[in-house]
Amino acid sequence: MMEATEGLRTVVGLMSGTSMDGIDAALLRTDGRDRVEALGFLTIPYDDAFRARLRGCLGRTDGGEPVAGVERELTEAHADAVRRLLERAGVPPAAVALIGFHGHTIHHDPDRRLTRQIGDGARLAASTGIAVVNDLRSADVAAGGQGAPLVPLFHRALAHGLPRPLAILNIGGVANVTWIGPEPAGGGEAGGGQAGGGEAEVVACDTGPGNALIDDWVLRHGLGRFDAGGALAAAGLVDDAALATLMAHPYFDRPAPKSLDRDAFDPAPVAGLSPQDGAATLTAFTAGSVARVLPHLPAAPVRWLVCGGGRHNATLMAMLADRLGVPVEPADRVGWDGDALEAQAFGYLAVRSRLGLPLSLPGTTGVPAPMPGGVFHPAA
Structure with missing residues (x-):
């Protein structure tokens, strides 16, 4: 070793x-x-x-x-x-x-x-x-x-010197968040691998769907493998009733930490929608599920940095900013490669x-x- x-x-x-x-x-x-x-x-x-x-x-x-x-x-x-x-x-x-x-x-x-x-x-x-x-x-x-997410300790290693509380949101097929609290006195790693000797400095969980439901929707309609730039969602309207049904899933009331399988959510509520409205509603579902994690974090983040493929979806990024009410930026903004x-x-x-x-x-x-x-x- x-x-x-x-x-x-x-x-x-x-x-x-x-x-x-x-x-x-x-x-x-x-x-x-x-x-x-x-x-x-x-x-x-x-x-x-x-x-x-x-x-x-x-x-x-x-x-x-x-x-x-x-x-x-x-x-x-x-x-x-x-x-x-x-x-x-x-x-x-x-x-x-x-x-x-x-x-x-x-x-x-x-x-x-x-x-x-x-x-x-x-x-x-x-x-x-x-x-x-x-x-x-x-x-x-x-x-x-x-067993998930496993990236938070790496996020903590990258985040030295950034304003906190900080949230790092990874949007892949499933979305997950790492919440990083104030830097402990003296910095570095202590306490047998816990940040600053106290595990409360890092809290993480899967927030809900990321790109998977959107990708599957686009594929099902023969429109490619993903919603490039969020263009399909931008051309549609969110169906409030379908969104409310999706957001009623009991997962969102569970405290962190928690994790999901890729196929944990049933997209049936959007089945009858147009390709554009379905994409808009599923995109709003991803954004809304991220916002639902806020009550489960120790304190509201002052900034969200987004990595993974979802940060390329301009419609999703705009919805996140609207719902979170603080700066939501690609992780590349601080010099990281978000991919x-x-x-x-x-x-x-x-x-x-x-x-x-x-x-x-x-x-x-x-x-x-x-x-x-x-x-x-x-x-x-």
Whole structure:
């Protein structure tokens, strides 16, 4: 195991998100604590045929084909992403200490202590010649945590010096928020991995739907894979009755921390709407669900920074600003790459895993105590 005194490591982080767009691959240097240096990033889209096969695995808890076949394809696609990322950056594989490999979530039901991410860590290590840490959620879920979101400790590492309370909102297929409270005296990491010795400094949860319902709606109507720029929603009107039905879901009254599966919400209330009005209503549902998290945060954020694909949706960003009443800005505004953050986070978490540091806290997933995790696969 790496020792905490060994300092910065060059690592790769890999993410295949619930939007099923493709693979995000990030190269960074980090100590797994409070130092992060971004070195490179790329996205490799999935082709339509593979995306359809991956979609067919969602919700599956059994083994065997076709899931095993998709897992092999997924793993080799990630190995190719690593090779392409390192080639672009001019970094040899021997210079990379670790790969943090999230895999792809096909089933997430933490209330039954179940979470499943497909992706073969040993196969990826053998294919790339680089040690891999994967299976980053299971320990948290097995201990009674929600297993998500896992990015908050990375967000905290990035947020030094920014005004607080700060909210960092990631809008992928599902949306999640990290609330970061005032910087503790002395800064840094203490208390066995808790921020400033007290877990209340970081609170997190899935807020509700992100892009998934909107993407599925657009796809169902043969209008592409997503609502580019929010143009379809901008051309429609929100159906207040349908929105009220969607917002009546009991999830929004549950306190943080909490998490969701991609398909937790039934879009039936918008089924009879036009493509434009349906997109507008589902976009308002995402924005409204973010606003519903405010009573569950320790204090109202003074600023929201948005990362993930949803920040490119101008209609959604305008709805968020209207409902939250404080600045809502792309994370890029503070010098972060809003497309790369989640992949970077899994490289960061891989280092924490090897150091034996927590990946999650009671305030981020509801786990009973700060929880390490991950499974290590040495380089072949």
